[in-house]
Amino acid sequence: MEASSKGKNRRRGKKRRKASGNQPPEASVDVSEQAPSALTSKRRKLGAATSSKVNKPTSFLDKMRARLSGGHFRMLNEKLYTCSGNEAFDYFKEDPELFSVYHTGYQEQMSRWPEQPVNIIITWLKSRNPSLTVADFGCGDARLAKNVKNKVFSIDLVSNDPSVIACDMSQTPLESSSVDVAVFCLSLMGTNYPSYITEATRVLKTGGWLLIAEVKSRFDPNNGGADPVEFSEAIKDLGFSLVSQDMKNKMFILFYFRKKEKSASARNINWPELKACIYKRR
Numbered sequence: 001m002e003a004s005s006k007g008k009n010r011r012r013g014k015k016r017r018k019a020s021g022n023q024p025p026e027a028s029v030d031v032s033e034q035a036p037s038a039l040t041s042k043r044r045k046l047g048a049a050t051s052s053k054v055n056k057p058t059s060f061l062d063k064m065r066a067r068l069s070g071g072h073f074r075m076l077n078e079k080l081y082t083c084s085g086n087e088a089f090d091y092f093k094e095d096p097e098l099f100s101v102y103h104t105g106y107q108e109q110m111s112r113w114p115e116q117p118v119n120i121i122i123t124w125l126k127s128r129n130p131s132l133t134v135a136d137f138g139c140g141d142a143r144l145a146k147n148v149k150n151k152v153f154s155i156d157l158v159s160n161d162p163s164v165i166a167c168d169m170s171q172t173p174l175e176s177s178s179v180d181v182a183v184f185c186l187s188l189m190g191t192n193y194p195s196y197i198t199e200a201t202r203v204l205k206t207g208g209w210l211l212i213a214e215v216k217s218r219f220d221p222n223n224g225g226a227d228p229v230e231f232s233e234a235i236k237d238l239g240f241s242l243v244s245q246d247m248k249n250k251m252f253i254l255f256y257f258r259k260k261e262k263s264a265s266a267r268n269i270n271w272p273e274l275k276a277c278i279y280k281r282r
């Protein structure tokens with residue numbers, strides 16, 4: 001039973017990949033969600049269970065709701081990784097509710113990670129002067145701003161909180177040379193990611209920090225991912241020095257850069273492609 005349902009899952013996985021053949025290559029993140037084949041048999045069993053144990057109907061409904069929202073999350077996640085920031089902004093503008101759907105799924109995925117990069121960045125900021133001004137590019141639920149004393153400009157595609165600036169982060173309303181720390185925590189999602197880093201370069205002061213946390217599999221050259229050295233070289237060419245690179249976490253990699261006095265044009269830089277990070281069904 002086990003083996004055959006796994007086989008079906010694999011075949012379905014292949015079909016899905018074929019369908020998205022013209023999209024950027026995918027980085028897979030191993031998360032536990034079952035494919036519909038396993039789901040169907042489980043649904044039958046659950047159906048039987050709920051008809052005999054009428055006192056537990058909510059657990060069945062809750063499970064079905066969770067499945068649906070898991071699928072919806074994966075669809076939105078793929079969308080964000082395979083379109084430009086501009087398109088993503090328009091997409092959510094049309095239906096801001098989708099942003100909540102995305103973030104419910106995102107938090108569910110994050111709860112399985114042994115460590116969340118945003119917490120490492122919070123600890124890093126707390127060990128520094130709280131007078132440093134921060135810009136959190138792709139802030140999500142603005143957890144960073146809520147957990148530090150610093151002035152934080154929280155930026156995302158949708159604003160669910162008055163403190164969050166809703167915009168495509170390739171064009172923010174922030175003043176040039178106005179922030180000390182620019183953070184991208186799992187947010188280099190669009191196909192035009194270099195334009196986000198260019199925008200951060202514009203708003204950073206000389207000597208300012210650029211912190212980038214990204215899913216590790218996106219930087220695994222043995223698995224179709226970008227070479228982390230090529231990535232950091234591109235950012236160095238833009239006008240940064242690499243201070244350190246933290247590779248010790250299982251799920252993500254964290255780069256710490258500082259802005260130099262002179263910046264270059266992003267156009268002449270050889271930016272490596274960053275794969276989409278698609279969450280797998282299991």
Ligand code: SAH
Pocket residue numbers: 080084085086088106117118137138139140141143155156157158167168169170184185186187189190
């Ligand atoms: N940094 C947060 C959330 C990460 S999820 C955390 O670590 O918890 C990635 C976030 O980046 C999402 O909220 C998504 O909406 C945002 N994002 C992706 N592309 C964006 C863009 N072009 N402009 C603004 N926000 C963007």
